[in-house]
Amino acid sequence: MAQPRLTDFFARRRPGLRAVPPRVKQAWRTPSPAKPAPGAPARTPGSSRKRARPPAEPARDHPAPPARRRLRLPADAVSGPTAPAAPADPTAPAELAVPGSPEQASLSAGLQPCLATPEKKASSKVTFSELKSCLQRARELGARAQELRASAQRKDAGEPSVLEDQGHPAGPCGEKAPAYQRFHALAQPGPPGLVLPYKYQVLAEMFRSMDAIVGLLYNRSETVTFAKVKQGVQDMMRKRFEERNVGQIRTVYPTSYRFRQERNIPTFKDGIKRSDYQLTIEPLLDHEAGSTAPQLTASHLLQRRRLFSQNLEKRVREHHRAFLASLNPPVVVPEDQLTRWHPRFNVDSVPDIEPAELPQPPTVEKPATAQEVLARARGLLSPRMEKALSDLAQRTAKPSSPGSPGSAPPATPPATPPAALKGVSQDLLERIRCKEAQKQLAQMTRRPEQEQRLQRLERLPELARVLRSIFVSERKPALPMDVACSRLLGSYSVALSPGEMEKHVQLLSELLPDWLSLHRVRADTYIKLDKAADLAGVLTRLACLARAEVAL
Numbered sequence: 263m264a265q266p267r268l269t270d271f272f273a274r275r276r277p278g279l280r281a282v283p284p285r286v287k288q289a290w291r292t293p294s295p296a297k298p299a300p301g302a303p304a305r306t307p308g309s310s311r312k313r314a315r316p317p318a319e320p321a322r323d324h325p326a327p328p329a330r331r332r333l334r335l336p337a338d339a340v341s342g343p344t345a346p347a348a349p350a351d352p353t354a355p356a357e358l359a360v361p362g363s364p365e366q367a368s369l370s371a372g373l374q375p376c377l378a379t380p381e382k383k384a385s386s387k388v389t390f391s392e393l394k395s396c397l398q399r400a401r402e403l404g405a406r407a408q409e410l411r412a413s414a415q416r417k418d419a420g421e422p423s424v425l426e427d428q429g430h431p432a433g434p435c436g437e438k439a440p441a442y443q444r445f446h447a448l449a450q451p452g453p454p455g456l457v458l459p460y461k462y463q464v465l466a467e468m469f470r471s472m473d474a475i476v477g478l479l480y481n482r483s484e485t486v487t488f489a490k491v492k493q494g495v496q497d498m499m500r501k502r503f504e505e506r507n508v509g510q511i512r513t514v515y516p517t518s519y520r521f522r523q524e525r526n527i528p529t530f531k532d533g534i535k536r537s538d539y540q541l542t543i544e545p546l547l548d549h550e551a552g553s554t555a556p557q558l559t560a561s562h563l564l565q566r567r568r569l570f571s572q573n574l575e576k577r578v579r580e581h582h583r584a585f586l587a588s589l590n591p592p593v594v595v596p597e598d599q600l601t602r603w604h605p606r607f608n609v610d611s612v613p614d615i616e617p618a619e620l621p622q623p624p625t626v627e628k629p630a631t632a633q634e635v636l637a638r639a640r641g642l643l644s645p646r647m648e649k650a651l652s653d654l655a656q657r658t659a660k661p662s663s664p665g666s667p668g669s670a671p672p673a674t675p676p677a678t679p680p681a682a683l684k685g686v687s688q689d690l691l692e693r694i695r696c697k698e699a700q701k702q703l704a705q706m707t708r709r710p711e712q713e714q715r716l717q718r719l720e721r722l723p724e725l726a727r728v729l730r731s732i733f734v735s736e737r738k739p740a741l742p743m744d745v746a747c748s749r750l751l752g753s754y755s756v757a758l759s760p761g762e763m764e765k766h767v768q769l770l771s772e773l774l775p776d777w778l779s780l781h782r783v784r785a786d787t788y789i790k791l792d793k794a795a796d797l798a799g800v801l802t803r804l805a806c807l808a809r810a811e812v813a814l
Contacts, residue, residue, distance in 0.1 A: 439610075447609040455602055459610045462574045464501070469511050469518075469570050470563075471498045476519070476545055477558035485527055488541040489534065505541070509617025514573045516618070518566060520544045523621045539623035581612050591692075593699050599707040704813075718769055719808040721756065723801045725766055728753045729778075733791045743767070743780075743787040773807055774800065 438444070446460035458466070475494040479486045488505065495503040511518065523539045534540070547556045579597065585607050586593040593604070603609055643651075683691065708716075732749045733741065747763045758766075767789065771778045777795050781788045 444610050447603075456575060456578075456600070457603070457609060458571075458574055458578060459612050461610075461614060462578070462612070465507065465510055465514070465615070466567075466571055466574060467499060468495060468501075468503060468507055469515070470567055471495045472503075472508075472511065473518075473545075473558075473563055473566055474498075476543055477563060480545055481557050485524075486543045487527060488543065489529075489531075491543060505620060506617045508543075509620055510615045511570075512618040512620070513615055514577070515566070515570050517546055518570070520546055521621050523623045541620065577615070578609065578612055582607055589699070591695055591699055593703055595703060595706055601708055601710070602706055604702060604706060715769075716808070716811055718766055719804070719811055721754075721766060722770055722773070722808075723804050725750060725754065726770060726774075726778075726800055726804065727797065729767075729770075729789075730791065730793065730797055733793055740781065740788045740790045743789060746789050774803065 442449070443460045446463075447457045450457050472491055472495055475491050475498075476486050479490065488508065492503050508521075512521070520543075522542050522544070524542050525537055525539045527536070527540055527542070529536060529540075545558055547558065547562065579600070582600075582603055586595060586604060728750055729746065732746065732753070743764060744760075747760050747767065750763050750767075751758060751760065754763075767778075768780070771780050771789075777792050777800055779790050781790060
């Protein structure tokens with residue numbers, strides 16, 4: 263009688279799994295040495311004496327229970343033929359297909375025609391998208407190559423690049439300058455004034471360093487060469503200093519140095535020979551007749567530095583004047599009344615200074631080709647040989663192409679108003695532009711004292727409100743000046759000094775003497791305020807006075 267297994271109970275209780283027929287225990291027989299038991303494998307002499315497993319049954323009525331459940335994937339998650347396919351019947355249990363089994367072969371044979379068509383479609387789609395992306399990339403590269411070719415042609419012809427036309431300074435590789443250089447003027451502390459561009463300030467610092475080194479060497483009666491000055495300036499500024507910078511310094515301050523090309527100067531470097539030409543620098547100083555050689559003292563250095571800064575400012579003023587003339591309507595500002603640049607004038611976009619010509623070492627002509635040798639020896643040759651050479655030169659010379667007559671530049675079309683101002687009267691636009699120009703002119707010619715007064719006028723409404731609240735809380739008809747100023751400093755949002763706060767109170771008493779008055783009693787000053795007056799009316803009067811000051 264067959265003995266049931268305990269695990270058959272769990273197999274029957276499992277949902278979706280069929281019961282497995284009980285295994286029949288085989289009757290083991292003692293093998294005979296002459297005749298092995300039927301169904302048992304033959305044992306070799308070197309094999310083990312363990313009992314052999316019963317052979318697997320070729321087919322069963324019911325499949326064996328699965329060792330583990332397989333994760334069921336959705337149909338769209340299958341990306342290739344190697345991905346497992348979900349069973350056709352969703353209610354049937356997921357089974358683990360054994361490789362090499364008949365079930366696996368039938369499954370792969372059924373899936374092969376289904377997966378072949380989507381794979382071909384996906385490959386065709388991928389190929390088409392790749393072709394489109396490659397074509398788009400090729401078009402972009404072609405347009406980029408045309409732009410580079412056109413820019414190279416413009417550069418060879420001497421025309422400015424697109425970045426320079428738009429007012430953006432281009433770097434050495436066509437890139438824009440860093441932000442700390444392009445917006446250097448906006449980051450300066452203090453009130454706005456006649457600030458120099460960043461590159462002009464760097465050039466002024468280079469001149470200061472160069473003048474200090476040249477003065478040091480000149481006072482020691484040592485020959486000043488560019489190699490010595492270059493090393494010293496680079497050590498002081500941590501920036502590159504080249505002959506181009508020396509040419510810019512000569513352009514700004516032509517009477518600062520005398521430049522010459524000299525040789526036979528003692529050097530202590532392996533790279534420079536004594537017979538080589540070197541650029542020598544000599545400062546130009548006022549030399550009186552009969553006196554000794556002048557020295558480049560500290561007063562001379564300060565004076566030369568001041569002159570160099572003034573020359574740089576003159577150059578910026580010229581560009582600023584041209585900018586004002588290009589406005590609509592043009593603005594004319596006297597040079598002695600200009601205290602700041604125009605708000606829309608981009609100081610850091612001023613073009614760079616063109617370097618002046620420096621003396622170059624004399625060139626020693628050396629014949630490089632046979633034609634040059636024959637040209638030099640032409641007087642030593644026979645007339646017949648000279649005629650043959652001249653005929654050859656005429657035949658090889660290319661006829662110069664006649665220059666094309668310069669076409670007249672096209673006339674600039676009249677400026678058209680933007681679409682936002684379409685339909686607005688031109689007279690109204692002209693009046694608005696004139697008012698804006700007058701306001702900017704007053705702003706550019708405003709003195710520093712007027713600027714400080716306007717800043718105080720802007721702070722007076724808030725100070726008046728705080729001062730009235732102080733008098734109301736103190737319940738006193740008058741307060742000493744130092745006490746009122748200390749309370750104002752503690753309540754006002756802007757940090758000011760006691761002396762500056764006292765100036766604000768004095769200005770408030772000048773503008774509104776009927777509301778705030780100052781009384782001098784012995785050595786102290788007392789403030790008396792009319793607490794019954796309307797505060798809103800006081801603030802309105804202060805705002806009107808501030809607007810009137812700005813309009814002047």
